[in-house]
Amino acid sequence: MIKGNNNPWEPMNIGSSRRINSEIPHDVFWIKDEQGNYGFFLQSAEKFKSPETDIRLKGVTLIKRNTISCGELFLILNKRSDWELFLSLCKDILSVCIAYSSNSKMVHAVEARLKRWQVFLMQNNDPFMSVELQMGLFTELTCLRNLMPIYGVKDSIIAWCGPERDRKDFNFPNVMFEVKSFKTSKGPEIIISSAHQLLKGSKPLYIVSYGLTPSEKGSSVKNIVSELDNLLKDESLLTRQLFENKVISYGYMPDMNDNTLIKFTIDNLRVFEITDDFPRLVPQHVPSEIIKLNYTLDLELCKKHERLTSAIFKEHPKRL
Numbered sequence: 001m002i003k004g005n006n007n008p009w010e011p012m013n014i015g016s017s018r019r020i021n022s023e024i025p026h027d028v029f030w031i032k033d034e035q036g037n038y039g040f041f042l043q044s045a046e047k048f049k050s051p052e053t054d055i056r057l058k059g060v061t062l063i064k065r066n067t068i069s070c071g072e073l074f075l076i077l078n079k080r081s082d083w084e085l086f087l088s089l090c091k092d093i094l095s096v097c098i099a100y101s102s103n104s105k106m107v108h109a110v111e112a113r114l115k116r117w118q119v120f121l122m123q124n125n126d127p128f129m130s131v132e133l134q135m136g137l138f139t140e141l142t143c144l145r146n147l148m149p150i151y152g153v154k155d156s157i158i159a160w161c162g163p164e165r166d167r168k169d170f171n172f173p174n175v176m177f178e179v180k181s182f183k184t185s186k187g188p189e190i191i192i193s194s195a196h197q198l199l200k201g202s203k204p205l206y207i208v209s210y211g212l213t214p215s216e217k218g219s220s221v222k223n224i225v226s227e228l229d230n231l232l233k234d235e236s237l238l239t240r241q242l243f244e245n246k247v248i249s250y251g252y253m254p255d256m257n258d259n260t261l262i263k264f265t266i267d268n269l270r271v272f273e274i275t276d277d278f279p280r281l282v283p284q285h286v287p288s289e290i291i292k293l294n295y296t297l298d299l300e301l302c303k304k305h306e307r308l309t310s311a312i313f314k315e316h317p318k319r320l
Contacts, residue, residue: 007083009038017041024097026106037076038083040090042110044071045103055114058121060086062114071107089117092253120248128260129251134221136162137250138264139181139210140169141224145231146313147177153232154239163249168197168205176205177312178274184211184267188299195293198280204273206312209299211268218265221252271312272305 008030012018017031027043048071053064059082063074075093077086096113100106129137140162148156151172161167162179170177178197180190190209192198198205225247232240274280279302281295 007087009083020094024094025101026097026103028094028097031074033076036080037078038080038086039077040075040093042073042093042097044073044107046107047071048107053111055111055118057089057114057118060089060121073110088253092117116244116248117253119245120251120253129221131262133251134262135181135183135212135264136179137247137252138219138221138224139208139212140179140250141221141228141247142210142266143170143177143179143208145224145228148231150313153235157239157243157246160246163246174203176200176203178205178207180207180209181212182209184213188268188270189296190299191294192280192297193294195281195283195286198274198278199282200274206307207272207274207299208312209268209270209272210266212264213267214262215265216263218263220261220263222261223263225252269309270299271307271309272299272302273307275305278302278305 008018009032012030012032014032014036015034017029020028020030026045029041029043031039031041033039047066047069048064051064051066051071053062055062057075059078061074061076061078063072063076065072075086075090077083093110093113096109097106100109140160144156144160147159147170151159155172156170159170159172161171162169168176169179182188182190188209188211190207198207228243229240232243272278279297281293286293
């Protein structure tokens with residue numbers, strides 16, 4: 001299996017192909033076409049049931065066709081400068097090929113994974129997750145894991161709205177949660193990104209805050225995604241796909257940029273109830289001329305609004 005992020009196409013001649021030497025039980029190749037474009041070639045031992053495809057990958061040309069005796073799938077990168085993200089895509093497809101010895105199951109799994117990449121590439125141009133994005137996803141997934149035993153796996157995933165950005169992070173029928181993270185070394189200061197973020201409406205609203213410290217002894221986004229994947233293995237296909245799509249929408253894909261994923265330890269977990277006198281800016285208090293705002297909130301000065309974490313993670317939700 002290819003290791004690291006060295007460019008496998010750089011030493012290749014134009015118009016050449018090179019079999020990928022690995023434990024992959026299928027015919028897969030790096031290619032450089034006649035125009036010098038980087039590519040990936042998968043040769044199916046059997047013809048595709050349908051050579052048609054509705055998969056569209058941003059920045060990548062996908063060719064799927066049948067020959068007299070086999071099926072061929074080509075991925076051609078449109079811009080060489082995007083080779084690192086393309087390599088991540090190819091490595092992910094390779095991991096799928098390794099997982100299936102059956103040709104037909106492999107082809108089906110590859111197409112399913114390419115559809116996930118289609119969603120990801122439509123929403124992202126950067127192959128790397130910023131530290132802030134990693135902290136946000138890490139804490140929301142941690143909160144999701146903690147809420148599952150209370151609300152149920154499927155309902156918790158449905159309630160997770162964090163990837164949609166403009167909604168509360170968790171929106172259950174009778175309660176909402178806004179998840180916030182901060183670096184412990186900088187103190188419990190969190191960013192409120194809009195006047196609507198702490199607007200509770202008719203349902204109780206809580207801030208769940210996590211203090212994080214980067215540490216090799218901790219866990220990364222990849223670790224917690226793998227843990228949740230394992231918890232979901234007995235759930236329906238629709239539930240698993242919903243989770244996968246939300247993780248992708250947040251900005252994460254399996255096997256992407258492993259070297260840039262930071263490991264965190266959780267040093268602090270606190271819960272705050274948003275009451276009428278909670279310090280915040282809400283739409284009715286903001287002049288209409290101000291169309292966008294964000295502000296920093298010091299949780300250390302909000303102690304009178306702090307609640308026991310057991311009110312969220314241990315008690316039944318109807319008792320909140």
